[in-house]
Amino acid sequence: MQFLRKQFPVMLAFVMGMTMFIREFVPAKFSERLYYGFTNWAIVITGFAAVFAILSLLHHHMNKVRRRAQGYGYSVITILAFIQMIILGLVFSVEPRTPAGWEYQWMFVPMQATMFATLAFFIASAAFRAFRARTWEALALLIAGLIVMIGRVPIGEYISTHLGTFADWIMNNPNMAGFRGIVLGVALAQVAIAVRIIFGIERTYMGGGD
């Protein structure tokens, strides 16, 4: 049992990781078949993971209802909405102009869009209160932010065509350089994590505790 829980997953990760790594350097038909075979497996496994995620969500909310935890009413709504959506989807499909499609279009879409739209109000208020040039670095950020904000909408072009040009320059140069650094850093970290998982150094993916 200990072997299945501890050693076997590490062995499996090592064999699969090395196989996929070596495969990259083998330009043969069987190598391609292996790659696409594994990606098909991965899709099936991810499908199962999605089912587990759904069960976990239901389990969490059912527990809340059972314990009458604070705000359990929201959990009741979540469970009911979940069940009715599944039933409607299975019975009538989820295409537009079906009950599930209507719920999506006339309830889910407006609600989610509203949630996001309210951010504009909070951002305006927060920017007014918090966006202060307290240091030289903050001042540089503030000036760049203001130029991009006004230069990339039509009113900026209306005030001066230079505003738009300068905003584009900020996006294409300092912004691009900064993000390139972030992207390279993330990519290197991903390689490091992959190597650690393949060689069994990183084991947090197996979950903690006994």
Next chain:
Amino acid sequence: MDKERKPSFVERFLQMDRRIIYTLVALAVAIPLLFPMGLPIKVTPEVRSVYDTIENLPAGSNILMSVDFDPASQPELYPMMKSVMRHVVRKGHKLAITVLWPNGVNLAAQCIEELKLEFPEWTNTVDYVFLGYQVGGAIVIMSVGNSFSETFPKDYYGQSTAGMPIIKEFNKLGEADYMVMFEAGNSGDWWIVYGTEVHDVPVAGGVTAVVAPQYYPYLQAKQLNGIIGGLKGAAEYEKLTEVPALATSAMDSQSMVHALIFVAIVLANIFALMLVAEKRRRAQEGR
């Protein structure tokens, strides 16, 4: 002594009730919608590049679109998706549509329905295939490098994809002449890393304004052929296609809100400096 002092105008301004700001934002959105100003929309090279590529491809070219957003980003990405899709249909290209975000499926379906009203001759399984959603994210991208019909055995409408006329000519990512992905998150990175770079397919990104900055390194490295950024990008595309719609009508509102926030931040900083000077002066007077 200091507690009895009435707050100065500067102090009162900096402690402005947030409801006043909310009201100003609401007015800045609503008034230009009711009374459009028709501010000029300048087309940026990033957007023109996408338009020119679709425009210059020979009719019947294979185009792949990935709808990777949900209703939270609908106001920005839906108008650009519709505008680009309309352009593709108008040019007579073949179109395959995939979805990596489960909540984006119906948005794509709705867009197709609306375009079918404009172009009744646009035929499912012949001119386009809506492959729908498949779970897996990056793995789906790897898998479509092999075959659409194996990755998506059935399309969104439940029909088998294997025998479709369009799939006979356009069954994998490598057979696409161009790709446009609509992104509200990181799935665009996956498309570039695991898909378009591997199979040498030119790709453009239609992205929200928030994530647009992170796609600029790809543009400069020519791993992206164009970027349609936010609602402004959508309005630019509508201008190029000469079909002004949702994005164009929203441009004045967006301009006004940006101008309002610009003025608010500038005034807040000026007043904050004045407050510091005022406090120093008071401290000197009290000494």
